[in-house]
Amino acid sequence: MTQRPVVEPMMDMEDVMVPSPLLRNDPRVLGWGSLILVLAAWEIIARLTGVSALYLPRPSQIIETLISMFATGGLVADLMVTLGRIFGGFSIALVIGTMLGIWIATSERVRAIADMFIAALYPLPKITLIPLLIIWLGTGGPFMLTISGLGAIFPIVINTVLGVRQCDPGLVLAARDLGATQQQIVRMVLLPSAIPSIFAGVRLGLGVSIILVVAAEMVVGKTGLGARLYLAGQVLETEQVFAILIVLAALGIVVTKVQDTIDVWLGRWRLD
Amino acid sequence: MEMSGGGAQRPAMSTVWQAFNLFPWLTVLENTVFGLKLAGVPIAERDARARRALAAVDLSGFEHRFPRQLSGGMRQRVGLARALVMEPEVLLLDEPFGSLDAQTRLVLQEQLARLVETSHTTAILVTHSIEEALLLSDHIIVMTARPGRVAAQIEVTLPRPRTLATTHDPTYGKLFDQIYSLLRDEVMRAMIIDSVGARG
Numbered sequence: 001m002t003q004r005p006v007v008e009p010m011m012d013m014e015d016v017m018v019p020s021p022l023l024r025n026d027p028r029v030l031g032w033g034s035l036i037l038v039l040a041a042w043e044i045i046a047r048l049t050g051v052s053a054l055y056l057p058r059p060s061q062i063i064e065t066l067i068s069m070f071a072t073g074g075l076v077a078d079l080m081v082t083l084g085r086i087f088g089g090f091s092i093a094l095v096i097g098t099m100l101g102i103w104i105a106t107s108e109r110v111r112a113i114a115d116m117f118i119a120a121l122y123p124l125p126k127i128t129l130i131p132l133l134i135i136w137l138g139t140g141g142p143f144m145l146t147i148s149g150l151g152a153i154f155p156i157v158i159n160t161v162l163g164v165r166q167c168d169p170g171l172v173l174a175a176r177d178l179g180a181t182q183q184q185i186v187r188m189v190l191l192p193s194a195i196p197s198i199f200a201g202v203r204l205g206l207g208v209s210i211i212l213v214v215a216a217e218m219v220v221g222k223t224g225l226g227a228r229l230y231l232a233g234q235v236l237e238t239e240q241v242f243a244i245l246i247v248l249a250a251l252g253i254v255v256t257k258v259q260d261t262i263d264v265w266l267g268r269w270r271l272d
Numbered sequence: 273m274e275m276s277g278g279g280a281q282r283p284a285m286s287t288v289w290q291a292f293n294l295f296p297w298l299t300v301l302e303n304t305v306f307g308l309k310l311a312g313v314p315i316a317e318r319d320a321r322a323r324r325a326l327a328a329v330d331l332s333g334f335e336h337r338f339p340r341q342l343s344g345g346m347r348q349r350v351g352l353a354r355a356l357v358m359e360p361e362v363l364l365l366d367e368p369f370g371s372l373d374a375q376t377r378l379v380l381q382e383q384l385a386r387l388v389e390t391s392h393t394t395a396i397l398v399t400h401s402i403e404e405a406l407l408l409s410d411h412i413i414v415m416t417a418r419p420g421r422v423a424a425q426i427e428v429t430l431p432r433p434r435t436l437a438t439t440h441d442p443t444y445g446k447l448f449d450q451i452y453s454l455l456r457d458e459v460m461r462a463m464i465i466d467s468v469g470a471r472g
Contacts, residue, residue, distance in 0.1 A: 174293035178307030178358065179283060188306075192297050269297045269338040 057239045065239035066246060075228070079247060082213060082224040085141075089148020090209045097153040097205070098198060101160020102186060105194075111161075122154045126212055130219060139220040144213060151212040152205030156198065163197025164190045196266055203259055210255070214248065283307075286355035290367040292347045294339040300326065300350050301335035307358045325357035326350075328387060345376035352384065356391060363388070363395040369404070378436070381407055385434065402451050406444060407434050414454050417462035423454055 039059045046058040053061060069075040104114045129150065137143040167190050175189045217226025225244055232240035286307070294303050301322055308318035326332060329349035339347050348368060355363055365384070369377040385408055388395045399405050405412050412426040426447060430438055438444055 168293070170289060170291050170293040171295060174287070174289060174295075175306070177285075177287045178354070179310045184310060188310075189295070192295070195297070269340060 054236055054238055057242060061239050062242040062246065066243035069240065069243055075243075075247065078223060078225050078228050079251075082217065082226065083251075085144040085213045085217075085224065086148055086206075086209050089145040089150075089213070090152045090206055092145065093149040093152035093156055093205060093209070094202065096149075097156030097201070098160050098191075100153075101157045101198070102164055102190060102194075104157070105161045105164035106186065106190070114157075118154065118158065122158070126150050126208065127215055130216055134220060144216060144221075144224075147212045147216045148209045151208035152202075155204035155208065156201040159197045159201025159204075160194055163194025166197065167193040199259075199263065199266055206255060206259075210251070283311075283358050283360050285362045285364050286358045286360035287364045287366060288348070288351045288355045288368045290370045292339070292344075292351045292371075294347055294350055294354075296339050299336050299338055300331060300342070303339070303350055304354050304357055306354065311358075321357050322353070325353040328356065329353045329383065343376075344372050345380055348372060348380060349383070352387070356387065356393070359391075360393060363393045365395060365397040365399075367398055367400065370400075377404075382435070384408065385432075389432065402448055402455070403439065405451070406430065406447055407438060412451065414451055417458050423458065424451075426451065 043059050046056055057065075066075075100114075104111045126147065130147065133143055133146055137146060171189050171193065172185055175185050180188060213224070214226040214229075217224040218230040221227035221230075225248060229241060229244040229248075232238075232244065295306065298306070301319070304322040304326055305318045308321060313321070323332070323335065326335060329352050331346065331349055331353065334342065334346065339350065342350070351368070368384075369380055372380065381404060384395075388408075395408075397405065397408055406428060409428050412428060414423040414426065415421065416423045428447065430441060430443055430447075
């Protein structure tokens with residue numbers, strides 16, 4: 001033992017300092033472990049201080065409420081309604097936004113026109129459009145799809161334009177040399193080369209769609225997670241408020257993880 | 273080399289580019305079938321032709337790699353396969369080995385010479401290398417700098433197959449000197465024009 005070299009690798013140091021194999025530097029263990037620790041502390045403190053569930057329900061009560069809402073309270077139906085609004089509007093924005101982006105990127109004239117509109121509308125908080133959209137469309141499905149689509153379309157258009165314009169001109173020359181028509185060049189060269197950039201826009205856009213749909217549901221919705229959340233707050237059902245927040249947070253985690261996976265798959269040709 | 277009559281599906285020209293210009297999101301095989309797909313060649317036939325072309329450039333086994341996973345020399349061989357698989361009337365090689373290192377360049381030159389000899393394709397090679405021109409061509413056209421006009425046409429009578437040993441052939445030396453003196457005059461003139469332009 002006395003013969004051990006003076007300079008030790010860092011790993012050895014940490015092995016000595018952390019006794020339990022469970023608490024190694026695995027990011028999953030650290031992440032979930034700290035979450036469970038916070039929840040346990042919350043549960044204990046709430047029990048000891050006896051704070052009213054009206055202000056701060058205990059995690060165990062929230063979980064109980066969450067389960068019963070799923071089992072009997074129709075939370076699944078509300079979740080589906082909200083998801084339908086988010087992804088319905090988002091899908092429309094993806095199709096229109098990508099086509100619009102390619103059109104803008106490939107035509108100087110269209111770009112000059114679109115630049116003005118994008119400059120005017122992009123920085124505008126889309127949430128401010130809710131009153132106007134309600135006047136025009138009412139508060140039903142078309143309104144929800146529009147607000148969701150409006151949130152997503154700007155990042156998608158802007159990133160598509162960026163991606164198409166960054167395409168290596170040599171690839172367009174090569175495709176033309178191999179007999180591609182203008183339309184085939186768009187479909188088989190410009191679009192695929194822009195996909196990583198388009199997907200960056202999708203990430204941003206989907207995030208905005210989620211925010212806008214939930215916000216719109218809170219303002220005018222009768223169904224959906226946002227409406228449920230607002231209603232629960234109005235009648236001081238604090239457990240339900242927390243339960244819906246958990247569902248929204250879980251939705252965010254799932255969306256992010258799915259996007260990460262797609263990102264890796266799309267980027268496989270970029271890896272060495 | 274002979275000009276061939278050509279079938280209905282043969283394109284007039286296919287290009288091999290200095291910068292390779294491979295589609296990075298497509299695999300080697302997908303890159304190679306790109307033109308055949310556009311031409312509407314049935315899947316089975318285009319796959320078979322592409323695999324044959326890749327075998328001809330010694331890339332069998334790399335069909336499902338992406339260009340990023342290949343060395344520069346291998347990438348340009350994909351570029352060569354992608355152009356040759358079209359069976360063009362004319363193969364245009366635009367400084368194809370310009371961005372490769374000297375050793376890779378030598379190997380690819382020999383490979384290209386063999387491919388062009390066996391395929392019924394006329395090849396036009398644009399190059400700045402006198403050695404490359406002499407080792408690969410039957411016929412050399414020396415161009416002036418600006419404006420680009422034909423300065424001289426030279427028949428290369430060196431026997432084939434040509435290897436590095438060909439560079440010791442007295443005919444090689446004579447032709448090299450002849451082309452170099454033409455080019456040197458051209459470069460000098462271009463430099464004078466440039467400096468006059470810069471002063472003006």
